[in-house]
Amino acid sequence: MLAARPPPWLAPACCSSPSAGALPGLPRCPRAGGGPLSFRPPVCCSRWRFGPIKCAGGRGQALFLPRAAALRLPPLPGPHQRGGRRGGALPRGWAAPARRCRSGVAMAAAVIGRAAVGAGLRGARRCQTLGLLRRGCAGLAVDDTVNGLSEEQRQLRQTMTKFCQEHLAPKAQQIDQENEFKGMREFWKKLGELGVLGITAPVEYGGSALGYLDHVLVMEEISRASAAVGLSYGAHSNLCINQLVRNGNEAQKNKYLPKLISGEHIGALAMSEPNAGSDVVSMKLKADKKGDYFVLNGNKFWITNGPDADVLIVYAKTDINAVPPSRGITAFIVERGMPGFSTAQKLDKLGMRGSDTCELIFEDCKVPAENVLGTLSKGVYVLMSGLDLERLVLSGGPLGLMQAVLDHAVPYLHVREAFGQKIGHFQLMQGKMADMYTRLMACRQYVYNVAKACDRGHFNAKDCAGVILYSAECATQVALDGIQCLGGNGYINDYPMGRFLRDAKLYEIGAGTSEVRRLIIGRAFNATFK
Amino acid sequence: MAALRVLVGVKRVIDYAVKVRVAAGGGGVQTQGVKHSLNPFCEIALEEAVRLRERGAAAEVIAASVGTRACQETLRTALAVGADRGVLLEVGEGPAPGPREAAAALAGLVGRLRPDLVLLGKQAIDDDCNQTGQLLAAMLDWPQGTFASRVELEAGAARVQREVDGGLETLRLRLPAVLTADLRLNEPRYATLPNIMKAKKKPLEVMSASELGVPPSPPRLRVLKLEEPPGRQGGQRVENVAALLERLRNSGCI
Numbered sequence: 001m002l003a004a005r006p007p008p009w010l011a012p013a014c015c016s017s018p019s020a021g022a023l024p025g026l027p028r029c030p031r032a033g034g035g036p037l038s039f040r041p042p043v044c045c046s047r048w049r050f051g052p053i054k055c056a057g058g059r060g061q062a063l064f065l066p067r068a069a070a071l072r073l074p075p076l077p078g079p080h081q082r083g084g085r086r087g088g089a090l091p092r093g094w095a096a097p098a099r100r101c102r103s104g105v106a107m108a109a110a111v112i113g114r115a116a117v118g119a120g121l122r123g124a125r126r127c128q129t130l131g132l133l134r135r136g137c138a139g140l141a142v143d144d145t146v147n148g149l150s151e152e153q154r155q156l157r158q159t160m161t162k163f164c165q166e167h168l169a170p171k172a173q174q175i176d177q178e179n180e181f182k183g184m185r186e187f188w189k190k191l192g193e194l195g196v197l198g199i200t201a202p203v204e205y206g207g208s209a210l211g212y213l214d215h216v217l218v219m220e221e222i223s224r225a226s227a228a229v230g231l232s233y234g235a236h237s238n239l240c241i242n243q244l245v246r247n248g249n250e251a252q253k254n255k256y257l258p259k260l261i262s263g264e265h266i267g268a269l270a271m272s273e274p275n276a277g278s279d280v281v282s283m284k285l286k287a288d289k290k291g292d293y294f295v296l297n298g299n300k301f302w303i304t305n306g307p308d309a310d311v312l313i314v315y316a317k318t319d320i321n322a323v324p325p326s327r328g329i330t331a332f333i334v335e336r337g338m339p340g341f342s343t344a345q346k347l348d349k350l351g352m353r354g355s356d357t358c359e360l361i362f363e364d365c366k367v368p369a370e371n372v373l374g375t376l377s378k379g380v381y382v383l384m385s386g387l388d389l390e391r392l393v394l395s396g397g398p399l400g401l402m403q404a405v406l407d408h409a410v411p412y413l414h415v416r417e418a419f420g421q422k423i424g425h426f427q428l429m430q431g432k433m434a435d436m437y438t439r440l441m442a443c444r445q446y447v448y449n450v451a452k453a454c455d456r457g458h459f460n461a462k463d464c465a466g467v468i469l470y471s472a473e474c475a476t477q478v479a480l481d482g483i484q485c486l487g488g489n490g491y492i493n494d495y496p497m498g499r500f501l502r503d504a505k506l507y508e509i510g511a512g513t514s515e516v517r518r519l520i521i522g523r524a525f526n527a528t529f530k
Numbered sequence: 531m532a533a534l535r536v537l538v539g540v541k542r543v544i545d546y547a548v549k550v551r552v553a554a555g556g557g558g559v560q561t562q563g564v565k566h567s568l569n570p571f572c573e574i575a576l577e578e579a580v581r582l583r584e585r586g587a588a589a590e591v592i593a594a595s596v597g598t599r600a601c602q603e604t605l606r607t608a609l610a611v612g613a614d615r616g617v618l619l620e621v622g623e624g625p626a627p628g629p630r631e632a633a634a635a636l637a638g639l640v641g642r643l644r645p646d647l648v649l650l651g652k653q654a655i656d657d658d659c660n661q662t663g664q665l666l667a668a669m670l671d672w673p674q675g676t677f678a679s680r681v682e683l684e685a686g687a688a689r690v691q692r693e694v695d696g697g698l699e700t701l702r703l704r705l706p707a708v709l710t711a712d713l714r715l716n717e718p719r720y721a722t723l724p725n726i727m728k729a730k731k732k733p734l735e736v737m738s739a740s741e742l743g744v745p746p747s748p749p750r751l752r753v754l755k756l757e758e759p760p761g762r763q764g765g766q767r768v769e770n771v772a773a774l775l776e777r778l779r780n781s782g783c784i
Binding site: 141151152154155156158159162163193194195196199208210214 | 564603607
């Protein structure tokens with residue numbers, strides 16, 4: 001069903017022609033009570049030319065949408081382009097309500113588009129324009145034979161691609177613009193049903209007992225649709241759930257894991273403070289033991305999922321005067337609603353908008369002593385080993401971003417024309433495609449192989465830092481190339497290329513800045529030559 | 531209610547989202563290196579069968595496919611969605627089996643497995659033939675309920691609501707019967723990760739048509755030529771209805 005207000009990409013900001021509402025002579029929507037198709041049709045802007053996109057509804061009337069929209073998608077192959085049909089003539093079912101002969105593809109798109117449009121009215125189900133529009137946006141095929149994935153991992157990727165492209169990709173732009181993921185809770189429950197929230201958790205708590213490579217694949221596919229939601233997913237499934245799995249005792253796992261894995265609860269992890277980012281060991285959040293409780297005072301900053309989380313793993317200093325300072329850190333499990341715990345303003349970030357980040361405030365927050373995660377004052381081991389795996393799993397984010405850039409840039413290059421041919425045939429553009437693709441594939445092999453090694457029990461801080469160092473920097477570069485490929489169109493927010501760049505930049509900063517990652521690798525070499 | 535055995539036919543087709551191109555030579559479309567997946571209508575049929583089993587109306591769901599070895603990945607997806615076992619009726623390389631060949635192979639399989647209900651998708655999105663279900667029912671001499679938008683099982687019979695041109699028609703068919711699924715029958719589920727892992731252990735048999743006693747029949751249709759339709763030409767605006775009518779008359783449309 002067409003929205004009453006045009007989606008942002010239908011009415012680009014560049015156009016100064018103001019008249020909202022229908023142009024005289026344009027068809028009216030056959031479904032929405034004959035209301036006007038509301039978008040701004042400028043005569044000024046040469047970018048706007050109309051191409052028909054047929055409604056899957058029974059009447060088969062053409063709905064005209066601006067060329068800008070059509071440019072982003074390969075031209076919709078009509079029913080007559082599916083092999084074997086009578087060429088040229090409109091198939092019988094297209095013009096008349098003869099359901100039987102309606103093109104299978106249009107129906108298929110309706111099946112797929114159904115999720116995007118929502119249950120809606122009976123009439124709405126038949127006018128699944130959105131489903132048809134998204135049909136061209138499935139993205140490029142990923143060669144999983146080169147990537148060395150097993151049969152099950154390929155199926156996992158297929159399921160996640162399908163799910164994310166249907167349920168998440170259509171909302172990604174809106175999530176970014178509003179800096180909010182409305183419907184996050186429902187989406188989390190759907191992820192829980194798919195079984196992807198507790199990938200590394202044992203089966204008895206509802207997890208899937210699989211490995212880090214599977215986790216990276218899911219992270220990649222979610223990030224391909226929306227990197228912000230991918231980041232929230234990574235924070236929940238790896239930073240929170242995986243830490244509980246690796247360090248929690250039976251009671252803690254039984255209490256917290258099931259709801260986190262089913263998606264009913266959202267998890268987060270808090271180590272950074274306003275004055276302690278890279279120098280995380282200098283954190284000031286204090287935890288004083290008072291009988292059966294620890295009382296926490298201080299604050300945390302930059303906490304992903306902070307505003308929404310029900311369960312948070314918080315690092316605090318139980319011994320402020322420990323020497324070295326790392327010896328005084330303890331990890332705690334904090335629940336939303338514990339007295340003295342509150343969250344402050346949601347941060348207004350450059351990218352990853354929709355992945356809510358905020359400040360946590362602890363004012364005499366009472367945390368039961370049984371919520372100590374791991375051993376008292378040995379929290380730094382929990383922290384550091386967790387960071388290695390965090391870097392590995394979050395490397396899926398840049399991979400997904402790079403894939404998304406390719407998904408959008410490569411088709412565009414084969415639709416946009418200049419100097420009489422598709423610009424994708426020019427050598428400099430071919431070079432760009434080659435650079436983007438090889439960066440993505442090189443990063444993929446590195447990440448997947450390190451993940452496979454971790455699955456075999458071979459953990460290596462040097463490579464865990466290396467994978468995210470390299471893929472994050474490649475992702476920023478690929479996103480820049482992607483914007484360049486789209487030229488002026490890449491510079492406006494109708495197209496997602498800007499969002500990809502803004503989202504990619506975060507991965508050079510979060511989970512240890514690129515500088516810290518380089519230190520880790522350098523020091524690892526130093527240590528072998530002591 | 532007796533626990534039934536349901537056979538679901540699934541077809542491996544080019545993914546709905548792929549932009550199809552005519553293959554060099556014009557004899558078909560490019561399939562090399564192109565993403566394939568389970569036909570969406572077969573997914574709906576499979577979902578219905580799995581729901582029947584979950585409701586207790588069916589005991590076993592068997593997914594079957596007629597095609598080359600590559601169809602095994604499609605059957606694995608079907609197992610991940612919820613089928614209990616998979617059967618691949620393997621055909622050699624060469625032109626892909628059409629509806630008639632597929633129906634003949636499935637009829638042979640029905641003779642071997644003896645299901646009480648056969649569920650197929652109403653059509654495949656690559657050829658849009660909408661024939662396999664009907665041909666199969668005729669070959670088996672079983673009742674058929676095509677374009678099903680609702681299926682209810684009663685003792686020894688199926689009550690099927692069909693979407694037809696004039697509206698909705700409800701039929702009561704004695705089992706065994708062949709049903710083909712239409713779009714609004716249900717919303718198929720995703721293959722969840724736990725189910726993908728469980729599917730690894732489910733049996734997937736490969737048999738050839740000759741094992742079933744199905745005589746080899748060469749395809750009776752040959753695609754002579756396949757080409758893309760001419761690109762869309764720009765339209766022209768006319769001033770008023772009179773001019774439009776004149777234009778239509780001049781071009782011989784009316």
